[in-house]
Amino acid sequence: KLLESGGGLVQPGGSLRLACAVSGFTFSSYAMTWVRQAPGKGLEWVSGINDSGGYTYYADSVKGRFTISRDNSKNTVYLQMNSLRAEDTAIYFCARVSSRNFERGWFDSWGQGTLVTVSS
């Protein structure tokens, strides 16, 4: 089970930190990822992190503004979002990757998502 939290309304230029708490599998054995979906739009991959947290990956649209991290002692993955823009408005899903470091980079378990709205 994956449960996202931390979404909400934020002004342009503001920050939010999303969290995804995991249960039911060995968290430290899997890479994790964030995928977002703007209202009425398709899926957009945002960021990923390997099992140990030593490797991180980002979409160009968020590079330099978002930071992914994980705490394997807390079975939680985070997405720190800074300098938020209106175009970051979306439902943010966390998902489990089918491997330790994206060798098999598909997503076999998903949370229900948390809505981030960037608006003044």
Add this chain to the structure above:
Amino acid sequence: DIQMTQSPSSVSAAVGDSVTITCRASQGRTSWVAWYQQKPGKAPKLLIYAASNLESGVPSRFSGSGAGTDFTLTISSLQPEDFATYYCQQAKSFPLTFGQGTRLEIK
């Protein structure tokens, strides 16, 4: 970046019909393609991975094929619960990318 182009963007079909959705990668040769189903207000669900492997628990009426740059998802004998939006995704290289989606509607 690898662009994934899905077609059609929408399709209408009846219960019992068979439907095929295609996805074309803009570059590279890979079998690292996955397919997902998403219903309104729900998270996506993995159906097919590595182009042709059925995820555990997914009905056998779903099948995937292809290699290189062209991939297909086929749903045979459509059931009422299959009407949803379908996405392909390439897992060959970063940034990981999705197709734009195909909406499957009831005729």
